[in-house]
Amino acid sequence: MPAADTTASSRTESRPPTEERPAASGSAKYLGVLFAVAIAAAAFNLRPVVTSLGPLLKQVRDDLGMNPTLAGLLTAVPSLCFGLFGFAAPAAARRIGPIAVVTAGMGAITAGVLARSFAGGTAVFLLLTALALAGVAVSNVLLPVVIKRYFPDRVGPMIGLYSMALSAGTALAAAVTVPLTKSLGGDWRYGLGVWAVLGALALVLWLFVLIAKRERGERAGGAAAPVRLPITRSRTAWALAGYFGLQATGAYVVMGWMSQIFQDAGIGEGTTGVLLAVTMVIGVPVSFVLPNLAARRGDQRLFVVLLACCGIAGYAGLAIAPAGGAWLWAVLLGLSNCAFPLVLTMIGLRARSAGGVAQLSAFAQGIGYLVSIPGPILVGWLYGATGEWYWPLGFLSLLLVPQMLFGLRAARARHIEDEAVHPAERAAA
Template sequence: MSTHRDARPGPPFPAVLIVIGVALISINLRPGATSIGPLLEELSASLSLTPTLAGVLTALPGFAFALAGGVAVALARRVGLSKGITLGVAALVITLLLRVLTDSALVFIVLTSVGLAGMGLGNVLVPAWIKAHSRDGGVRLMTIYGMGLTIGGSMGPLLAAPVAEVAPGQWRGALGLWGLVALLALVPWLVISAKDRVHRRAGSELSGRMLHSPTALALTVLFGMQSMNAYVQFGWLPQIYRDAGLSATSAGAYTSIVTGLGVLGGLMMPTVIDRGRGLHVWMIAFGVLAAGGYLGLLVAPAVLPWLWAMLLGVSGFAFPTAIALITARSRDPRVTAQLSGFVQPVGYLLAGMGPLAVGALHAATGGWTVVLSLLALSGLGITLAGLRVAKPVFVDDEMAARIT
């Protein structure tokens, strides 16, 4: 049984426009970042990227998402949720198209940073927008949103190399493709922004009191731990498999199992949360499976490589769970915006630091033992934080209790 149903009036535009807008923006909030990795060698050669600049480029998504997420609520207070999201999509379109036209490494990195900031605005504001424009508390739209994030994130690296082989300009055509796809998302958001005359704002008189909410703090830990794990897996899991003796093709295939299972998690978890049954069991499972997957990679990476990938993939259901809980653990859309703006910047800051720390530890120790042991311990943090947010408590109530 759902713990909360939203009875607010419907939005001033057709339901089909809402579905199309949410689906298209969710698909576009990752490929501009994830499509770079498979083409980094070609891009570095073409733009004369130094190893240092290449490292900066790979670490940019997490840090840019964190920075943009930190200012998203303030922007939405001034212009409204719909216009804030539209500005983010516009920045994404412009920069993804312009960056493939430059021969300057610095210009490419600056444009990429602005595009990532546009994605970061969407990361924070879309859950709040969904809360403000849903009659069911956002369950259906968050399902679409969570699946779109995973699908878009998977399509970026999956299509990068094949498209580069046939596209004009090779890597330029492959990366520029996502600017055109983002242009499709801009169209419905321009319409939505024009029609949303209510000018729904983000933020409220409770601003700045998220630290007083145990649920908000626990959700931040859950989101941060899972985001860190996800970005480490995107960046380093293929290399872990290759160092164990597997081919590059096999390593890529096993990594795709991890990302592919995320689509199933995005489909399932908003409904699991809405029904309010067994969420504590899921949280325990997320941590146990994460620890099991990493320990399997430590002890016998090449024996059952598909099994370790599956364990990590199902543990990754924690990501769509955390995303869906942003709307499920808040009533007022303004509080949803604040919660999203509190949880996601910290989470993506950890996501940016994780791969860098893994690289440094791997270089310092010359192997994966320390790295995988520490990653296995992260499962404990996922479970402990998850058990706290599994309680059907609303952040609104915790913040109000502190005031009174």
């Protein structure tokens, strides 16, 4: 009994003063909410750079003198920038911290979106679009890393929030860009430039987070650098890269060309923007629910197959009867594009640590986006050469077969740390 009393007394004495605990807890709670809002705001700004352009692409082409092949190159610019700048993101994060890099990314998005609306020629327009997409690229890679590092017990819900906000931003830009442009006088420059306002709001939030977290990179802060994995040895990493690249091909063709496909079928410009918005808005609820469901399962192969089947049906319908079943095809392709939140979730699940997620995210997205570059260009060339959408849509349908095969390999319950280490090294350890 005395021993028990002594233990209880020591526990009581070791507690911090009660008046200090609520303040610390409340401060951490408010900072966590601010952080979550900042992540959602950043995600919201990752796609309007692209989807605001799709409904206005014809106006931009006519004003800047772009041919269909060059317009196809424009739809491939996101993949090129994401691949090139995505590889650089982890190194920058190690030097100054991922929060600082994402903050810089928001600044690049804001500046690029605003400045390109004043471009007087195709080259300048492409260059400033690339600046905005560089910001998107580093944020694409590092936001899953930020989630893994600062929300390790809530990866599924936070990836869901991130994916839902990304889909919402994508859908809003697709839906309101045309009517917003008309309300601003009909000039595409205003319709594209206005999205810089949302980028500026996200930048302010991330500046607050940067100040509050006072984060430093491993090199700047003197912390030990994480172990660098020989990630190219991992079959799961290569499978994720392939899956990511092929889903990105389809997603950016849809975002860049879907409005044109419906317009060529005789559907009005305003309605095509709404149809593109439907495709994107489908991803809002699905992108929130899917990562949670996927994170609870040992593997995600069922989701890989279901999403691929939706895509094949959507492309086939779009080729056969684009106007007759326009709303159904928009919904099916929206579901197919939810391969993006699925692959983000798998990236978070296939590594054990934040450092591993950083390497895997950079590798899968960097390689994946480079793989996706030829697709939009080829689609633009096929459309320009034939004047029809049968061949481009057939090509996209075929791509879903290898996408599904890569996805089935990537969806199995594995960790890259186990695959990247040579069996002899594991035995020695």
